[in-house]
Amino acid sequence: MHEQFPTAPSRSSDTRVGINAASLAGGERNVSVTGIVSSEFSLVGIVQRLAGCTDAQSIVSILARSTRDLIGADGVTVVMRDGGRCRYLEEDAIGALWKGQDFALDSCISGWCITTGEPVIIPDIRQDPRIPLPLYEATFVRAMAMTPIVRDKPEGALGVYWATEHEATTLEMAALRALADSAALALANVQLLQELKRSSERKDAFLSSLANELGETLGPMRTSLHLRRQARDPALDARMTEVISEQLDRQARLIENLVDGSQLLTGQAKLHPRLLDLRGMVADVVRRRASEAELAEITLGMSVPDTAVDIWGEARRVSQALTHVLDNSIRCTPPDGRIDVHLEVRDQNAWLTVRDTGIGIARDSLPHLFEPFFKPSYEPARSVAGLGLGLSLVSSILQLHGGDVRIDSPGTSQGTEVVMRFPLGCLTQTPAMPGVQA
Structure with a gap:
């Protein structure tokens, strides 16, 4: 049976501002008064330096160095989540730790901290089953503490390490959490600046x-x-x-x-909906683009239900969205490629999928595809068309019709899949639609 070690207090307003004269007078160990109130390494000074950063690398560098000086630990790591892995971006320590390495979230204590969103205190790493001891054998680490770096959700962790057995104090954990929160805010500011x-x-x-x-x-x-x-x-x-x-x-x-x-x-567009046969509209758009696909030496296939697929909508807008998506596929698919258009009905929705074997989309571009003016960095010469508004308009049109659109691609040169969802309609019911003209 493993011994249960205490964890840090919850993130209350008391512990966030818990670095005060009263707690210092209480004899909290391993944090000197001069270290906390010094002009260079005071918490306020660190927060100010973090707030002035304009890139993520500056944030993690300042965070690692300042945390070690403030806490008085033997080492510090800054870890950020990268998909299903945690990446050790920066460290400041008396000996090498894991900078530049990454591990599965479920294989290390930083992953546990990020996944659970909870701080952790480990006075002796040899006594905690969450510690993968082989990773620590070549290091000086005997004790540690860690707290998540949280924005909307845990995105990283800030860890401190000691060369001897040590149970992190309330004051140390309060300082650690305050630094992690400041880093989270600084990272959010950097992201906002980059988006602007x-x-x-x-x-x-x-x-x-x-x-x-x-x-x-x-x-x-x-x-x-x-x-x-x-x-x-x-x-x-x-x-x-x-x-x-x-x-x-x-x-x-x-x-x-x-x-x-x-x-x-801008949300000013209004719809004048009526009952439409989406099956017929899809077939019409495909027929109108068949000769263009043939000239481009692209095989264009279509599969639709045998009966009408009724939706409520404005024909011009629906046709505009379908045409743009199919035109994109034709422009971005090289000769001898293939485009398949598939319409099906399930879960009270009509699902239209356009799948091609074209140039694909870089994974880092996928989150930005529906942003106005966005254009992928690489497109073939014959795909450079328009003003970068097309996909944002498609998304707006689908939203006006109570539906949505998603785009996925395994990566460049691996094709693209666009899936549009339209709620089904019937003669006896008009669905709630954001863009309906009253």
């Missing part, structure tokens, strides 16, 4: 694309006007007039799409 920067960059790219689109229409119009002024041939004059008309139509469509997109993305 990305958003600004995407808007710049959008404006550049818009300028290019407009430039591509103005160029032919200028040339045509110049030729018309010099033309003596009625046929040439007629042709130049036609070119000008085509480019004006193109500009009008571009402006219409921008206004349309703005209404969808």
Whole structure:
């Protein structure tokens, strides 16, 4: 039977501000008064330095160094969750620990701390079954304590280590938790700054694309006007007039799409729904894109139910979403590739899946696909089209219809799967839809 060791107190407001004169007077060991109140390594000073960081690496570096100085431990590690593993990003210690290594969450104490969201105190690592002793044999560690780094959920852990048996005190754990909380806030701020920067960059790219689109229409119009002024041939004059008309139509469509997109993305778009046969609409979109797929040497397959699939919606919007998704697949699938469109009914929903063998999507791009102006970093030449609004519009359209859309890809060069969900409709019931015009 293993001895049960005490754990740190719960995260109450008392322990968060528990570094005070009263607790120091109580004889808390291994934390010096001068160490805590010193101008360089005071908790306030550390928090200020963390708050001023603009990148994650600076945060973990300051956190490791400052925690060791404040707590007075022999070593510190900063661990962050990476999927199903925990990665040791930084350390400051009297001897090497595990910096640069990663372990399965269920195979180490840091993984336990991250998974449970609970702090841990281990006065003697040889007596705790959660410790994988082979990983500690080459280190100086005899005792340790750890607390999770929590934002919305535990994303990492901050650990302190001693070379001799030691049970972390209430004061030490309060300081450790305060540092971990400050690091979590600093990481959240860095993420926000990065998102703002990305958003600004995407808007710049959008404006550049818009300028290019407009430039591509103005160029032919200028040339045509110049030729018309010099033309003596009625046929040439007629042709130049036609070119000008085509480019004006193109500009009008571009402006219409921008206004349309703005209404969808700002929630101002309203639907005028009626009962639609999604099966027929899917078949129509596939038929209209069949020749384009054939020219691109892509096999386009379709499977739909034998009977109508009724949904409530606005035909123009539904067709807009279906067309954009299929166009994306055609643009991003190389010759000899395949696209399969599959419609099925289950769980009171219509599920439309578009699966291709195309260029795929990098895993780090997947969370951003529905953000306005976002474009994957790599696309084939013939897929560079539009202004980066398409998928965000698709998502908005599905939401207006009470549905949703998800996109998945194993990675680049491994194809993509888009799944759209539409609630089923019937003649006797109109579902609640966010975009319905009253």
